[in-house]
Amino acid sequence: MNQLISTSPLSLPSRAPVAATEATVSTFGHDPWWLILGKVVAVFVFLVLITLFLIWAERRIVARMQQRLGPNRTGPFGLGQGLADGIKLALKEEIIPAMADKPVYFIAPIVATIPAFLAFAVIPVGGVVSIFGHVTALQVTDLPVAVLFILACSSFGVYGIVLGGWASGSTYPLLGALRSAAQVISYEVSLALALVPIFLYAGSLSTSEIVAAQNRFWFVFLVPSFVIYMVSAVGETNRAPFDLPEAEGELVGGFHTEYSSLKFALFFLAEYINMTTVSAVATTLFLGGWHAPFLLSRVPVLNSGWFGLVWFTLKLLTVLFGFIWLRGTLPRLRYDQFMRLGWKLLIPASLVWLLLVAAMRTLVVEDVNLRRNLVPVGIVFVVLLLLVSFWPSSKKPDRDGEGEDGHPEIAVGNRAFPVPVLPGEQTDPTLAPREVTRA
Amino acid sequence: MSVTASSALLVQGAGPQYVNATGLFTLSWVLIALPLLSAAVLLLTGRRANAWGHLLGCASVLCSFVLGLAMLFAMLGRSGPDRLIDQHLFSWIPAGSFQVEAGLLLDPLSMTFVLLITGVGGMIHIYSIGYMAHDPERRRFFGELNLFVAAMLLLVLGDSFLTLYVGWEGVGLASYLLIGFWSYKPTAATAAKKAFLVNRVGDVGLSLAIMLMFATFGTTSFAGVFSGADRMMAATATGIGLLLLLGACGKSAQFPLQSWLLDAMEGPTPVSALIHAATMVTAGVYLIARSNPIFDVSPNARLGVTIVGAVTLLFGATIGCAYDDIKKVLASSTMSQVGYMILAVGIGPGVYALGIVQLVCHGFFKATMFLGAGSVMHATKDNVNMRHYGGLRRLMPITFLTFTAGYLAIIGFPFFSGFYSKDKIIEAAFDKGGTSGLVLGSAALLGAGVTAYYMTRLMAMTFFGRPRWEEGVTPNESPRSMTMPMIVLGIGAVFAGALLTFVGDGLAGFLTPSLGPAEKGSPPVISASGQTLLILAVATVGAVIAYLQFGRRSVPDTARQDVPVVVTAARQALYGDAVNEAVFMRPGQYTTRALVFFDNFGVDGAVRGLAALVGGSSGRLRRVQTGFVRSYALLMFGGAALVVIGLTLAYAI
């Protein structure tokens, strides 16, 4: 057990010796102040730029998907649209509802934005490089528990949404906030559970070490984890099709209905940065981080230093494209469907998958002699278990809410509880159990 | 007395020497096991056994009887001392120094009982097939009968007082169950309860006697107790003897614990025949006979036994004259006859065997008469009032004949069994000599006359005279399953006495290894033939008076009320219940009331005062319970602060 945690012998046949370009936790903590400041500013700028780019990209891509052109007037290809929108938002009139709880109303967008930026601090965007003679990694910092840091930031970021919704003193935002709170609490569980297999394989919670562990193989081969993570991430960032806290059709604008001007812009920013962050995390944890893809990784130059930045950005944009693609494709889920998906599918599935991975890791690490026999048996067992667990029920859940669980409903007569007629009981035809006619 | 000392006594003891069971005798446990198994089957299988349950019940008892017969012949093949056969079964209570072994003792005495129980019992079982034919619970009846037989066999076969006690309680239980067999009748349920309770009084005596034995000898086995008996103090022996007598009184319905037997007639008639005539009520006789080494040490205890016997035989006979209920007449007759047995075993060495002879003969003739009474009731729709009988002899010839055999036997008609058993006891009482002999003999003689009177009365009212049947009653003879046992037992009633007296050494000779040789006491006050003539004369007088009163005159349908005080008293069972109530129940009730008063005002007063104190103070303290969580929290907080203060002080010091 200890061995499993403290040392990290990978199950992969061979792990290449950590190259000089790979960072570990110990790489950090030695930078001069100006370098740290430079990194922080760079990350900030990077995030703001990518947000501006995303606003444009989303509109353009969705427009393409809808056989439209999208914004194409401001700047080349309409690239300036994001900036223009930002300036417009900042210059708009600021309206504070009379019912608002002012202090909370003020800090809510800030609370939403700051963690979104913070989380990016532990994302490695490139390998170890030399800047003005200082050897440093292209990452603001790293922690032994960096992934927990990211989770903490994401769980704190939702405060902005919840508080914003509550502080507006209005009904729709409140409902949006409530939805958001429930949504985050629910989906954070499966999100975190999906990451645990990574920790088991990487033997570390540090992002840079996780990236280093993907030197040869990306963790995307943990497909269930990846899928669960991506689905949960969409839920966590309130993006379509899980954008229930700001569902336009029902809640006008959701939690930010009453917000305007710069505060609204902050929420807007936070959402896009969150999207960027979860994509960056997906890149880091599943897609090999800044490592070059496949065969290109064999070329040392392409797989280190500043080149990593390029690969990272490309991967990041790919994942972000996925988000946009989802929005352009899928309709919004109903709230109960959304909750059912989270609690009844994602969490059990991630638990089962985690169990499977842990078992495999134990077998490998403990070097069980019988593993050749045990592993197939175990796999067959787990597959059977999964089949049994998730075999689609022949009973269709009742869509219009007329019956609970699809059971035939029993009409309630003058009795307090809907119980079947007992033997020998007077059966008045008007009180007799009958199936409620389905519409 | 310490255990070691008692074991020393055991070693040096000069009591009866038992030989270990061999051959056939190792199967003695089967005697008990058969009816017990049958009882278990019948009681546990439920209605499924309805069809064949009675057959199983009979078969088990008859098998035991056959086995007992085989053992009898095996025993007869042995010489005298070798006939005391002990079989060790298992270590029953191995608790430190308290060791109780479970074992069975098969000697002439218990052998006699085994054959009586299984033989008479078997007949009554067969009789019950017919008698209970229409009862839906017949299977349960047979199960309980079998349970009784098993318990009774354990009682007589056990080789220690503790084993005997188990059987003793077992027959008490079975008796309770069977008296209350028709428990839907309130009278039956009450009678069962009464029998049980009165028996408990006797059982307390027996259990105390056993405890006393254990305290004295360190053991309860017959061998251990009897071998040490001759060295114990007379006072202890008197104590044990009187306690045993108390037990015997309870079980055998002897004065003053006689009152339950009359009520016990609420049970089915076969029960009355088996338990309350032939077997269980004789358990007291067995107990005293078996414990003869103890009574040998204490003449006082023995005197007590004779007094109880004499009083009861007159008592029962007197009651028997007054009742119109045929079963109760027979029951009081039983009481009286058992009184003769107790008298016999009380008189002492050499006469024990006479008591047993009377016991066996009584078993036959009383069972005959009870079964006859059952047959009569069967024919008259369960009417028990003799005033509603009359003239049955022609319609029920077999019943009449067998009943007559029993009648002649009980009144001591020459050459019938009672002639050999009862008359010998009267003679032995006279032969005891001295004032006591004269008194006891006179009492027994008087009893014989009264017996003849009430039995003649019964015969006359039942079988002679004009019919006084109630409407719709058309008596006819009972089915063969009932008459056959009556015939068999009737034959026994006629010939048992002669057989047991004249075949070989007679029963008395057979019993010598168990009870000692029959001694010839001082020369008789009156010559034997003179005594016999005297007894016959007295009995004839009694019979003639009864005949004049009831045979010649017509019997009124209802009893006259303008009768002498004695008759009224006899009709009330000589106020046995009233005496019980006055002597035991009322004082107890008053004691209880006094205790309740003391409890209410003394004990409860103190308790209530305390409670009032607590209640009053808590009534004020409960105001703290405001229901406000925050108030409680404040208290907790204060408590925590106190803890911190304590810790701080602890650090400071």
Added chain:
Amino acid sequence: MSPAYYLYLSAILFTVGAAGFLLRRNAVVVFMCVELMLNAVNLTLVTFARINGTLDGQIIAFFVMVVAAAEVVVGLAIIVTIFRTRQSASVDDVNLLKY
């Protein structure tokens, strides 16, 4: 600075939480005060872990967090249920269990 200052801080926080428990009537706020006290104790545990040089204190603090989570879940459920039936979240309104 000595690590003991953390202990003083935690003592103050604990006291504030306890006082809050005594002062506030809103059940949810009362509950928050309980959480504050638990947190203060956690700080003590972590500090003592450091002082003693073993990780056991941190483990206990971890367990406190887990148990607190369970406690909050059930406690808030009870508050919601009470609110649903009595339309009040005041701890003083739930005072039927008294003399």
Added chain:
Amino acid sequence: MSGLAHLGTASYALQQTTKGEAVIFWLLAPIAVLAAMAMVLSRRAVHSALLLAVVMLCLATFYAAQDAPFLAFVQVIVYTGAIMMLFLFVLMLVGVSSADSLVETLRGQRAAAILGGLGFAVLLIALIGSAVSSMTVRGLTAANAGGNVQGIARLLFTRYVFAFEATSALLITAALGAMVLTHKELLVPKATQRQLAARRFADGDPSPLPGPGVYADHDAVDTPALLPDGSVAPGSVAPVLESMSAARFPRPDVLPLAEGDPQP
């Protein structure tokens, strides 16, 4: 924040912490105390929750500074992220309508609480002072040598494994308990849309309730609509908002209710 985790691992004198840690402590400790006190005194439960979150974040920082990075983030994720979020959730369910009254209803409770609190704090500090006077700080450098997470994991799955399993059972039980407690039994079948529509017509009010706000300069949701005679249209403002507005501040711009109108 990122550098905090390393503060603890840096070497320091046995009794003394690093200067950086001291700075953080003296910066955050007053904030924590003030936030805690403000939490107790705040009239609105949501503010209390936020202030408690602030305290928890401060404590998380302290954990990080004290060589407990794992616990620091667990604190943020579990306490701030989940538990406090649950609090907010419940607050929005049950306590949005008005601010709490701070008037004390139990006689002597407030004085006793304040006095008791002060005394308790003094006692506790005195106790700690006397207890730590002879204390030696060993530090976690050795214990954390293999990594804090690994160290905790090792203890958790060896010495404390039974406690760990017990808490897992406790959590499951708590989850089920919460579900059972808040579960509402559906005693009668849920009304279908058809039935709802029928009921609405039967009630004689098939149209939607009047919308809020008919003033040109006020179209906020908490401004009631007016009927043709100038009186307030009942039901035009959500009851929640009505109680909120009534509780928070008087609205001079809302017309006074006419006599006999249903009170909000």
